[in-house]
Amino acid sequence: MSSDSQEPLLQVRNLRAVYDSARGPVHALNGVSFTVSPGEVLALVGESGSGKSATALSIMALIQRTSGRVTGGEVRLGGRDLLTLDERGRRAVRGSEIALVFQNPMTTLNPTRTIGAQLREVLRRHLPLDRKAADARALELLEMVEIPDARDRLKSYPHQLSGGLRQRVMIALALSCDPKLVIADEATTALDVTTQAQILRLMRRLTTESGTAMVVITHNMGVVAGLADRVAVMYAGRIVEIGEVRDIFRAPRHPYTAGLLAAIPRMDTERSKDLVTIEGRPPSLLDPKPGCPFVERCWLAMDKCAVQAPEPINPQTHSAACWADPELVRQGPRPLSPELTTTGAKELS
Structure with a gap:
């Protein structure tokens, strides 16, 4: 999808952020700017330390939980600058309008609660659903991400699922409240090649069908080629090149x-x-x-x-x-x- 075919959903302008360390502030982001249109998949690529995850955390207003802080710039979603919202406003945006798929589901999912309970909690926090409606929606979500025996899996704990199934649960959680934007942070890194391909096909299909925009953070150029519409290459906290995938790969x-x-x-x-x-x-x-x-x-x-x-x-x-x-x-x-x-x-x- 061409980025100029629609009004951008997300506009990041001159975003700057630092991490506080014993040796002084680490300038993690140094003027990052990009846009994402509805239904578009933008990949952020670069080696470790280039600023990919810092960008995601800054957009989600979560960087302060990792000894970081945004020092300048704008993050506009549908015209609103998310950086100007108070904490209550940010919590309202997370999950309902922007969702994050983390790299390692075993450290994100609660090991003491069933998959169904965790889905139900997210749904009832953001949507006006009673328990019965939330359970029905949870089952629908697991079926949507192609988890076999979905009804039985609702009663399973995270450790009882394979890595690929846990990652599908994470995608279901991210899509549970029909967000406008999903940020996938190295979502396929810990998976084998075959499972990676299945997850990528699933993410591409769901994005196409729902019109949800996606920012994919990865160091794997193969993931970029198979999933993204455009790619932004990051180095030392800056975007050094941006363009459509075919243009980046060819020239x-x-x-x-x-x-x-x-x-x-x-x-x-x-x-x-x-x-x-x-x-x-x-x-x-x-x-x-x-x-x-x-x-x-x-x-x-x-x-x-x-x-x-x-x-x-x-x-x-x-x-x-x-x-x-x-x-x-x-x-x-x-x-x-x-x-x-x-x-x-x-x-x-």
């Missing part, structure tokens, strides 16, 4: 994106060919430097990359925050030249 415009794509193992190459890696390490977010955060790892870095940040990207088009020629980016990663070692990059700055 990446940021060296970091090109590096991620080149690192995907392929079945059509020689076995002896080494896997491509992105050399170097991510920058420290304790003291962000001016310029492009990828400069110390980029094989196309120029002098101005270390001192002048690229222009902000347009969140509704295929664009990248990079000074390099897109044709050079498309050629893929190359070994770093000697002047682009850590020492060299410091000298450039």
Whole structure:
């Protein structure tokens, strides 16, 4: 689905957030902007520490529960800035309008309560349902996410279900109150490949049928290819490239994106060919430097990359925050030249 075909449901503008640590504030988000339209699936991708989960927690106003805080920006859902709501208003939005599917259902589901009891609690908290109606809706939800013997599963405890079934329960919980937006944070990471494919097909079908928008957080580019309409690539707390999936895969415009794509193992190459890696390490977010955060790892870095940040990207088009020629980016990663070692990059700055 094209992002410009409808008015955006979610608008994130210049979102900034920090985590407090013993060494000072960690700048987890540094001006994140993107939009999501009704029925659209947007993937947030990037390596660990790039800011994907911090973005989700900030949207849900849950980051303060993890020693973090939002320091600027806007998160608009249907025109309302969620960051200006009080705690009561935020609780009303969570579950009913925005739902979150966590990575590990075993640490999210209550091990002492049955699946039916947990579904019933969510339903009765957000919807005007009595116990009988809530039980009927819970059964309908388990059948919707294709859980076999759904009536019996309502009486089961989380530990009695497989990983795939527990993840389906999490999706049922997320969809229980017909939210406008679902955020799936690494929802398939702990599952085997076959179960991953089943869950992805289920999520795609449910999104298509209900018109629910979805933000999928993942480091797996295969998940992106199979599920998302658009993808936003994150690095060091920023979105460095955004666009439709087919455009990103065919013609990446940021060296970091090109590096991620080149690192995907392929079945059509020689076995002896080494896997491509992105050399170097991510920058420290304790003291962000001016310029492009990828400069110390980029094989196309120029002098101005270390001192002048690229222009902000347009969140509704295929664009990248990079000074390099897109044709050079498309050629893929190359070994770093000697002047682009850590020492060299410091000298450039």
